[in-house]
Amino acid sequence: MADELTWKDLEVGNIIKEAGNASFRETGDWRTEKPILDKEKCVKCALCWIYCPDAAIKPSEEGYYESDLYYCKGCGICASICPERAITMIAEEEK
Amino acid sequence: MSQRVALEASHAVAEAVRMADVDVISAYPITPQTHIPERLAEMVANGELNAAYIPVESEHSALSTCLGAAAVGARTFTATAGQGLELMHEVVYIASSMRYPVVMAVCNRALSAPLNVWGDHSDAMAVRDTGWIQVFCQNGQEAFDLTLWAFRVGEDPKVLFPVMVHLDGFTLSHVTEPVILPEQSEVDRFLPRFQYPFALDPDKPMTHGAFGPPDIYSETKLAQEVAFRKSKKVILQGWQEFGDIFHRYYHPVEEYKTEDAQTLLLTMGAFTETAKIVIDERRDKGESIGLISLRLWRPFPFEEFRQAVKGAKVLIVFDRCISFGLGGPVFAEIRSALYDEEPRPKVVGIIGGLGGRDMSEEDFDYVINRGREIAEKGSDRILETVNIR
Amino acid sequence: MKAQAVKFGEKLVPTKEFLAEGHSFCIGCGEALALRLACKALGKDVIIANATGCIEICTSPLPFTSWRVPWIHTLFENTAAVISGVEAGLKTLTKKNKRPVRDIKCVAIAGDGGTSDIGIQALSGAFERNHEFLYICFDNEAYMNTGVQRSSATPYGASTTTAPAGKFSIGQITRKKNMVAIAAAHDIPYVATACPSYRFDLMKKVRKGAEVKGPAYVHILSPCPTGWRYSTELTVKIGQLAVQTGIFPLYEIENGRYRLNADPPKLKPIEEYLKLQGRYRHLTGEQIERIQEMVNEDYAKLKKKVAASPM
Numbered sequence: 116m117a118d119e120l121t122w123k124d125l126e127v128g129n130i131i132k133e134a135g136n137a138s139f140r141e142t143g144d145w146r147t148e149k150p151i152l153d154k155e156k157c158v159k160c161a162l163c164w165i166y167c168p169d170a171a172i173k174p175s176e177e178g179y180y181e182s183d184l185y186y187c188k189g190c191g192i193c194a195s196i197c198p199e200r201a202i203t204m205i206a207e208e209e210k
Numbered sequence: 211m212s213q214r215v216a217l218e219a220s221h222a223v224a225e226a227v228r229m230a231d232v233d234v235i236s237a238y239p240i241t242p243q244t245h246i247p248e249r250l251a252e253m254v255a256n257g258e259l260n261a262a263y264i265p266v267e268s269e270h271s272a273l274s275t276c277l278g279a280a281a282v283g284a285r286t287f288t289a290t291a292g293q294g295l296e297l298m299h300e301v302v303y304i305a306s307s308m309r310y311p312v313v314m315a316v317c318n319r320a321l322s323a324p325l326n327v328w329g330d331h332s333d334a335m336a337v338r339d340t341g342w343i344q345v346f347c348q349n350g351q352e353a354f355d356l357t358l359w360a361f362r363v364g365e366d367p368k369v370l371f372p373v374m375v376h377l378d379g380f381t382l383s384h385v386t387e388p389v390i391l392p393e394q395s396e397v398d399r400f401l402p403r404f405q406y407p408f409a410l411d412p413d414k415p416m417t418h419g420a421f422g423p424p425d426i427y428s429e430t431k432l433a434q435e436v437a438f439r440k441s442k443k444v445i446l447q448g449w450q451e452f453g454d455i456f457h458r459y460y461h462p463v464e465e466y467k468t469e470d471a472q473t474l475l476l477t478m479g480a481f482t483e484t485a486k487i488v489i490d491e492r493r494d495k496g497e498s499i500g501l502i503s504l505r506l507w508r509p510f511p512f513e514e515f516r517q518a519v520k521g522a523k524v525l526i527v528f529d530r531c532i533s534f535g536l537g538g539p540v541f542a543e544i545r546s547a548l549y550d551e552e553p554r555p556k557v558v559g560i561i562g563g564l565g566g567r568d569m570s571e572e573d574f575d576y577v578i579n580r581g582r583e584i585a586e587k588g589s590d591r592i593l594e595t596v597n598i599r
Numbered sequence: 600m601k602a603q604a605v606k607f608g609e610k611l612v613p614t615k616e617f618l619a620e621g622h623s624f625c626i627g628c629g630e631a632l633a634l635r636l637a638c639k640a641l642g643k644d645v646i647i648a649n650a651t652g653c654i655e656i657c658t659s660p661l662p663f664t665s666w667r668v669p670w671i672h673t674l675f676e677n678t679a680a681v682i683s684g685v686e687a688g689l690k691t692l693t694k695k696n697k698r699p700v701r702d703i704k705c706v707a708i709a710g711d712g713g714t715s716d717i718g719i720q721a722l723s724g725a726f727e728r729n730h731e732f733l734y735i736c737f738d739n740e741a742y743m744n745t746g747v748q749r750s751s752a753t754p755y756g757a758s759t760t761t762a763p764a765g766k767f768s769i770g771q772i773t774r775k776k777n778m779v780a781i782a783a784a785h786d787i788p789y790v791a792t793a794c795p796s797y798r799f800d801l802m803k804k805v806r807k808g809a810e811v812k813g814p815a816y817v818h819i820l821s822p823c824p825t826g827w828r829y830s831t832e833l834t835v836k837i838g839q840l841a842v843q844t845g846i847f848p849l850y851e852i853e854n855g856r857y858r859l860n861a862d863p864p865k866l867k868p869i870e871e872y873l874k875l876q877g878r879y880r881h882l883t884g885e886q887i888e889r890i891q892e893m894v895n896e897d898y899a900k901l902k903k904k905v906a907a908s909p910m
C-alpha cells in the first residue's frame with residue numbers, strides 16, 4: 116500500500132485523516148495457532164473479549180464472542196483465561 | 211496613527227508578538243534572548259496580551275510545547291539563542307517536518323566551548339538545513355516587521371512552515387533605536403487569524419506524526435522540499451502586502467549601491483549597517499563597490515541572488531561562523547549557488563566577528579582589500595580571517 | 600443493531616475500539632492490551648500525545664493509523680511538554696473565544712524509558728506547572744522498541760540486552776526506579792498503579808486520572824512476552840502474579856493519601872512470578888531469595904505509607 120503512494124499523495128505534514136484505517140491491515144497471517152470456540156461450554160462471560168490485545172474478538176448476534184481471524188494473531192490469551200476452557204488453540208494449517 | 215518610539219530590538223520583537231495577538235508563548239531564558247520572554251511575560255501578567263506564557267524547564271520543552279499548542283490551532287511563539295537552539299535542535303526538525311508554523315526569534319549567539327554568550331552566526335548555521343523559513347534582521351525596525359511578517363507567511367495555508375527570525379545577540383538584540391509601531395487595525399488587516407486546517411479535534415480525529423518506514427520516508431521528504439520551495443511565492447507576496455500597508459518593502463536579497471559594482475561585499479545581520487558606512491566612503495571616493503545582504507536565508511533565494519551579483523567581478527563573503535574543515539558556511543553555499551553561472555564573479559570568503567568580536571569600519575576595509583587580493587592572487591592560508599590574532 | 604457495551608455484572612464496557620484492529624504489536628502484547636483498555640476508559644473526547652516507543656511504532660506506520668481519537672507523536676522525550684502545549688492551547692483558545700467550550704481530556708502516554716529516563720525532565724516540568732493532564736506510563740520494564748535494552752525501570756536481576764546476565768553479572772544490578780513515588784513527590788492530586796490483568800481497576804484509574812483537576816499519573820505494568828521471554832498466552836497470568844506476589848502492588852495516592860487496591864492476606868512467593876520468565880531464568884535460589892527480601896521490604900514500606908494515610 117505505502118509503496119504505491121507518491122509524494123503528491125501525502126497530506127501536509129503526513130497527517131493521516133482517515134481515523135483507524137489500520138483496520139484494513141490483516142494481522143491474522145502472523146498466526147501459527149488459532150482459537151476454536153466450543154459454544155457448548157461458553158458461558159458468554161466476555162473475558163476473552165476484554166483481554167484480547169488485538170481487539171480481534173467480537174460480540175456476535177447470538178451473544179457469543181468470536182475471533183475475527185482477519186486480525187487474530189493467535190496469542191492464546193483467550194484460551195488461557197477462559198474459566199470454562201471453552202477455547203482451544205489448534206495449529207494453523209499450511210496455506 | 212502609527213507611533214515612533216525608542217525601543218530595544220528585543221522589545222520590538224515582543225511588541226510584534228503582542229500585536230499579533232499570539233495565543234501561546236513558551237520559552238526558556240538564555241542570554242542574549244532574555245529580554246524577549248521577560249517582556250512577553252510582563253505583558254501577559256499585565257493583561258496587555260491575552261496569551262498563555264509557559265515557563266518551561268528547557269528549550270527542548272519550549273519548542274515542544276509550541277508544537278502541541280500549534281497542533282490544536284494556537285498561534286505560537288518562542289525565542290532562544292546559541293546553546294538553547296542547540297538543545298532544541300531535534301525539535302527544530304520536527305516543527306518543519308510536521309508543518310507547525312511556530313515563530314521563533316533567535317538572538318544569534320556563539321556556541322560553547324569555551325562558553326561565550328556573545329554574538330556570531332554559529333547557532334544559525336547549525337540549523338540551516340532544518341526546513342524553517344529563515345530571515346536575518348539588521349535593525350530594530352526590521353526585528354519588529356519581520357516578526358509580524360513571520361506569522362503572516364508561516365501560517366498561510368499554502369505554507370504552514372515555521373519561521374525563524376534571526377537578530378544578532380547584543381549588537382542588535384540589546385540596541386535601542388527608534389521603531390515605528392503601527393496601529394492595531396493595520397496589523398489586523400495584514401495578519402488574519404490563524405486557521406489551522408488540521409487541528410487535533412475529537413470530532414475529526416487525525417493522526418499527527420505517524421512513523422515513516424523506508425517505503426514512504428523518501429516521499430515525505432520530497433513532499434516537504436517541494437512545499438518548502440513553493441513557500442517562496444507567499445514569502446514575496448507577504449512582503450508585498452506588508453509594504454502596501456506599512457510602506458516598508460523587503461526583499462530576499464537587499465542590494466546597496468550595487469549598480470555597476472565591480473566588487474560586492476556580502477554580509478548578513480547587524481554588521482551590515484557598519485559595512486554600509488565603508489561602502490559609502492569608498493563610493494564617495496569613486497570606487498566601484500556595493501553591498502548585498504541576504505535577508506532571506508531559507509529557502510535560499512537563488513534567482514534574486516544570481517540577479518544581484520550579475521556583472522560583478524569579485525564577491526567577498528563575510529562569515530561569522532566556521533564550518534570546521536570546510537571554512538565559511540555562507541561562502542561555501544554562495545560559491546555553489548554561482549557555479550553554473552557564466553560569467554560569474556570570483557567568490558572569496560573571510561571569517562570574523564566570532565563570539566562577540568566587534569567589526570569596525572577598519573575591519574571591513576581590511577575585508578575588502580584582502581578579498582580583492584585573494585581574488586587576484588589566491589590564498590595560501592588555511593583560513594582567511596579578519597581581526598583574529 | 601450492534602451492542603454498544605458489554606455487561607460485566609453492573610459494569611458496562613463500550614464495544615467501541617478507539618484503538619483500531621490491525622496494529623502491529625507483538626503477539627500477546629500486554630502493552631497493547633493495557634492501551635486498548637485505557638482507550639476504552641478515556642472514550643472519545645480526548646487528545647493523546649504519544650512518545651516514541653512500541654506504542655507509537657505499532658499504531659502508526661504511514662499511511663495507516665490505529666487511532667480513532669486525535670493523536671500526536673513528535674519525539675521520544677518531550678511528550679509531557681507536547682501535552683502541556685495542547686492543554687494550554689485549548690485553554691487559551693477557549694478563553695479567547697476562538698473555540699467552543701468543551702471538555703477534552705489531555706493525555707500523554709509513554710513507555711518506561713520515555714518516562715523514567717529520557718522524558719523525566721519534561722514530565723517533572725509539566726507536573727510542576729500544574730497542567731491539567733493525565734500521564735500514563737506503560738511500563739514493560741525495558742526499552743522494548745529498540746530491542747530490550749535496560750531502563751531505570753528494569754527490575755533487579757532481570758537480564759536485558761545492555762545489562763545481560765553473565766558469569767560476572769546478575770543482569771540488572773540496580774533496583775527499579777520508583778517512578779510512582781517521584782510522581783507523587785510533585786504533590787499532584789492523583790497517582791496510581793495499574794495492570795491490565797485487573798481490567799476494571801485499570802479502567803477506573805485511567806478515568807479517575809483523566810477527570811481529576813490538575814495533573815495525574817497512572818503507572819501501568821505492561822507484561823511483554825518478547826522482552827520478558829514468556830509464552831504469549833501468559834500475559835494476563837503474569838500480570839496477576841506480579842500483583843499477587845507483591846512485586847507490583849496496585850495502589851492509589853489521592854491528594855497524598857495512599858490506598859492499596861488489592862491487599863492479599865498472604866503474598867505468593869516471588870519465585871512463581873520469576874520462573875515463568877526467560878529474563879529471570881539465570882537466577883540462583885539465593886538470588887531469588889534476595890529478590891524476595893527486596894519485595895518484602897518494598898511492600899512493607901508501602902503498607903506503612905498506607906497505614907499512615909488518614910482514611
Ligand SMILES: Cc1ncc(C[n+]2csc(CCOP(=O)(O)OP(=O)(O)O)c2C)c(N)n1
Pocket residue numbers: 630651652653654675676709710711712713714737739740741742743744745750
Ligand atoms: C532521542 C532519542 N534517543 C533514542 C531513541 C531510540 N529509542 C526509540 S524508542 C526507545 C525505547 C523506548 O522504550 P520505552 O519508552 O520503555 O517504550 P517501549 O518501546 O518499551 O514501549 C529508544 C531508546 C529515540 N527515538 N530518540
Ligand code: SF4
Pocket residue numbers: 623624625626627628629630631653657739743744822823824825826
Ligand atoms: S516488544 Fe513487548 S511491548 Fe513491544 S510490541 Fe512487542 S510485546 Fe508489546
Ligand SMILES: [Mg+2]
Pocket residue numbers: 710711712737738739740741742743
Ligand atoms: Mg519500555
